[in-house]
Amino acid sequence: MNPSESLSGKSSENLSSPAAGNPSAAGIPDDLRAASFERQRRLRQEPRFPGGPAIDPAGSHHERRIRSFQPRRSRVTPGQEDALLRLWPKWGLDIDGQRVLDLPELFDGLPVVLEIGFGMGEATAQMAAADPGTGILAVDVHTPGQGNLLGLADRNGLSNVRVANGDAIILLREMLKPDSLDGLRVYFPDPWPKKRHHKRRLIQPEFLDLVAQRLKPGAVIHCATDWEPYAEQMLEVLSAHPLFENTVADGGYAPRPAFRPLTRFEGQGLDKGHVVHDLLFARS
Numbered sequence: 001m002n003p004s005e006s007l008s009g010k011s012s013e014n015l016s017s018p019a020a021g022n023p024s025a026a027g028i029p030d031d032l033r034a035a036s037f038e039r040q041r042r043l044r045q046e047p048r049f050p051g052g053p054a055i056d057p058a059g060s061h062h063e064r065r066i067r068s069f070q071p072r073r074s075r076v077t078p079g080q081e082d083a084l085l086r087l088w089p090k091w092g093l094d095i096d097g098q099r100v101l102d103l104p105e106l107f108d109g110l111p112v113v114l115e116i117g118f119g120m121g122e123a124t125a126q127m128a129a130a131d132p133g134t135g136i137l138a139v140d141v142h143t144p145g146q147g148n149l150l151g152l153a154d155r156n157g158l159s160n161v162r163v164a165n166g167d168a169i170i171l172l173r174e175m176l177k178p179d180s181l182d183g184l185r186v187y188f189p190d191p192w193p194k195k196r197h198h199k200r201r202l203i204q205p206e207f208l209d210l211v212a213q214r215l216k217p218g219a220v221i222h223c224a225t226d227w228e229p230y231a232e233q234m235l236e237v238l239s240a241h242p243l244f245e246n247t248v249a250d251g252g253y254a255p256r257p258a259f260r261p262l263t264r265f266e267g268q269g270l271d272k273g274h275v276v277h278d279l280l281f282a283r284s
Helices: 003-008 030-045 078-091 122-130 143-155 168-175 195-200 205-214 228-240 264-271
Strands: 092-094 112-116 135-140 161-165 181-187 215-225 244-246 277-283
Touching: 078 092, 078 143, 078 161, 112 168, 122 135, 122 143, 122 161, 135 143, 143 161, 168 205, 205 215, 205 228, 215 228, 228 244, 228 277
Parallel strands: 092 161, 112 135, 112 181, 135 161, 181 215
Antiparallel strands: 215 277, 244 277
16 A cells, blocks of 8 residues: 555545554554554664663753764774773763763873864874873764774773763763863864854854863863864864963964874875864963
C-alpha cells in the first residue's frame, strides 16, 4: 500500500477492516511500529563502546543553547576501539555536569591546562610528552580522536593526559572549581565562516567571563587560528575583556610558541597560503 494513499483516505476501507488487524499506513500494526521506534531510540542512546564515552553525557539536547561545535560521525578504527575499551575507564571521563572534578586528585597534583578541541590528538600527545610536569585535560566530542589520543598516551607512557567527552561549556560551568586551571588552549576551533553562524564561534565575551572564573591569576589563554576574520575577532574580544591582558607588548598577535607543535592540519593550511595567528592573553 502506498502510504500517501492511506493518508489521503483512498484505502480507508482497508484501514478500518477488522480482518486487516488495523495495520498502519505501511502495513505494520501500530504496536509493532511503536516497539520498533522504541528499540531504535534505545540503540541511539546506548554507548557504541560499553564502558567508554557516552553518546550524550549531559543530556545536552535538553539545554537550549547555541553550540560552538558540530559532532562528527566517522569510522572508528580497530586500534582506536581497543584504546577506548581498555583505557577509557582509566583516563577518560564524561562531561555529565553532575559532579565537580578534583583536578589535583585526577592529575596527581600536577598543574592542569584545559585544551578544548584536540582533533586526532597528535599535537596534544606531543605537548604532553614535552612537558610531563603539566596535566592536560583534553576535551572533544569526536570519538575516533578520543580513541586515537588515548592510544598515543598509552604507547608513549603519557600519564599526564585525561580525555573528556562532551561540551566544554558544561565542564567549565558545572564541573570545575574557581581558580582551578593553570591555562587554556583553543587551537583551530571551528571558524563558522558564514556571517549568520558567527554567533556559534567559541571565543565570545560570555565565554571569556566563564573562563576568567576558572583560570588562576596569571594563567594564559592561548588561541590559534588560520582563519583571518576569526583571528581579528579573537583579538578584539580578548583585548576588550577587563580580566585578560595581552602578553605581546604591542597588543597584537604572538609568534607561535615553541611548545605548540606544527600540526599536519596547520601544515596543510600553510601550504595553501593560510596565515596562522597565535594569541596569548594572561588572566589578571
